[in-house]
Amino acid sequence: MAWSALAGATLVGAAPATGVQRTRTIAPGIQYSQYEISVAKRVARAHVLSLDLRDARVRVRLLYPGAVAARATVSRLAAAQGAVAGINGDFFHISETQHPGVAVTGSADGPAIANGHTLKAAVPDGQRFGPALPRGATTKDVLGVGTDRTARLDRLTLSGSVTTAQGRLPLGGFNQYALPQGSIGAYTSDWGGVSRARATCGTDTLRSAPCSADTYEVTIRGGRVVATADRPGSGPIAAGTTVLVGREAGARQLRKLFKGQPVQVRHRLVAASSRVSYLFALGGFPVLRHGTPLSGLDDTTSTLRTAVGIGDGGHRLLLLALDGAPGYRGGLTLAEVAAVLSKLGATDGFNLDGGGSTTLVARAPGASAATVRNHPSGGAERPVANGIGVFSVS
Structure with a gap:
């Protein structure tokens, strides 16, 4: 692999590069470099990819x-x-x-x-x-x-709801391994086949807290409830199907739903x-x-x-x-x-x-x-x- 020296090897006053910086072009607008950094009696080697997003390629x-x-x-x-x-x-x-x-x-x-x-x-x-x-x-x-x-850099917050004839419920999670206490989370085919049980464990402030004993799961397909269960399940979720998992107050709300009932689930991330x-x-x-x-x-x-x-x-x-x-x-x-x-x-x-x-x-x-x-x-x-x-x- 061929390398060329670059000017300006010093990175920061507290962490100067001790070796010659080396670089090569991987593809148009994409370069790979490596160099050593000396700081506080330690030496670190850094590998860096530099991307020019102005390059349409x-x-x-x-x-x-x-x-x-x-x-x-x-x-x-x-x-x-x-x-x-x-x-x-x-x-x-x-x-x-x-x-x-x-x-x-x-x-x-x-x-x-x-x-x-x-x-x-x-x-x-x-x-x-x-x-x-x-x-x-x-x-x-x-x-x-x-x-x-x-x-x-930004911040993305979930905005979502579960709407039935009885009203609208807030959605507290989407394809995530932990749900807020008292909430309802939605899971789609993107989740995979792993059990959804972990989503009802821990609390909002303590990851190691016990799993909730008050849970419920509802499966929605074609805009209607097709199945219910007392505990979160596992296995692949078919395309076009949404599984709702509730814990505590969320579980109590989901227990009010019944097979054949129309349900609409909406979710998006808001920047x-x-x-x-x-x-x-x-x-x-x-x-x-x-x-x-x-x-x-x-x-x-x-x-x-x-x-x-x-x-x-x-x-x-x-x-x-x-x-x-x-x-x-x-x-x-x-x-x-x-x-x-x-x-x-x-x-x-x-x-x-x-x-x-x-x-x-x-x-x-x-x-x-x-x-x-x-x-x-x-x-x-x-x-x-x-x-x-x-x-x-x-």
Whole structure:
């Protein structure tokens, strides 16, 4: 692989690059670089994809394994969808030791949109599986690219309802592994075949709280109730079918429904900051806004990180993944990630799942598929819930 030196190797005053930055073009408008960062007696190796969204040949799409409640490695996801590069995405439900017997779903914490299609909404803040959120952040925060081909940070909130002859009920969840207490959630074929029981476990503030004993499930097909059950079920959901899962007050409302009754379910994600429709969006949390790091970012815990920077008025994306080789596992703190993204030219920064999930793949010249470029800390790729795919079209 041929590399060329780039000017301006110093990234930030507190974290200068110690090695010569190297880069190559993967496809028009898409570059892959790597360099070393020295900070606080640690050295981290960064792998970065730089995307020019002004180039009409560059596309950014959600990588996911065809179902919300599923996992796959980034390289497998990229190969399946024909991506030339990509990184891992949102934090996700990876273990369930606190609720024995409840299936592990692999579902992501935050909202997800793929090719303009809404896949899921966000779990309650207190139920997420990622690290503590920075002050003011929420599971509803997303990185998105709109129909205007501009990247931005935003917040996507679920707006939905279940309407019957008796009235309208609010929808509290959509294809997510945890529902707010007392709510009703809707599940579609996008969910997959994993049991929906985990959605009724925990509380809005305590993930490890027991599963609810007061649950109910209703299946809607063709706009009418076709089945009911006392507990959430499992198995694939047919296209055109919606399964409603209720807990506590939500379950009591669903028990009023009966087979053959007309029911209409509506759901959409409402953006807080943009009126432009999103073609792609996934969850995580912000670390940099309008050129300023978020207040109170952790500056003591260093680990492997995956992050995204937005620059050039939303027309450039920087996808960053740290290397997990033994000599580089010291990683970066969140405060250092924000500083590095800023020096690279980002005005906004978004942190994704890190540690053993951190993976960056890129296609070599002449290769048929993208392969892993960093060293995953576990020695092999970890299957993840979703990722960011980079595509080149002619």
